[in-house]
Amino acid sequence: MKTFVAKEHETEKKWYLIDARDKILGRLASQIATILRGKHKPIFTPHMDAGDYVVLVNADKVVLTGDKLEKKIYYRHSGYVGGLKETKAKEMLEKRPENLIKLAVKGMLPKNSLGRRQLGKLKIYAGPDHPHQAQEPEKMEV
Numbered sequence: 001m002k003t004f005v006a007k008e009h010e011t012e013k014k015w016y017l018i019d020a021r022d023k024i025l026g027r028l029a030s031q032i033a034t035i036l037r038g039k040h041k042p043i044f045t046p047h048m049d050a051g052d053y054v055v056l057v058n059a060d061k062v063v064l065t066g067d068k069l070e071k072k073i074y075y076r077h078s079g080y081v082g083g084l085k086e087t088k089a090k091e092m093l094e095k096r097p098e099n100l101i102k103l104a105v106k107g108m109l110p111k112n113s114l115g116r117r118q119l120g121k122l123k124i125y126a127g128p129d130h131p132h133q134a135q136e137p138e139k140m141e142v
Contacts, residue, residue, distance in 0.1 A: 017137035029104035
């Protein structure tokens with residue numbers, strides 16, 4: 001008996017709609033990463049993109065537990081001397097809540113071209129509206 005290996009063009013990609021209202025950031029991000037990778041499917045193959053698309057709405061209503069809102073700091077560097085920039089989680093949640101969730105999910109995906117492709121299937125919106133009605137996303141409770 002041969003081992004079944006799924007092929008990317010043979011897999012069916014579904015669209016899921018997730019509401020982030022009052023959800024804890026880390027737990028939400030880990031469940032989204034599982035869906036994007038395709039680990040929730042029986043045909044999961046680590047070297048292949050078998051995951052589904054995720055549309056996340058109400059990103060600005062996500063919750064951080066403990067003192068993370070005040071103490072968690074995100075760093076980035078411009079590449080120049082003294083170019084280290086830092087942003088607190090509270091600032092990021094107010095200004096760009098999409099980036100807060102995207103960074104959390106990105107850290108849970110593979111650090112290679114496959115992970116970048118999987119992250120591209122995540123669509124994040126701060127409000128309750130999204131332009132993906134044509135794909136008929138299936139509501140998912142996480």
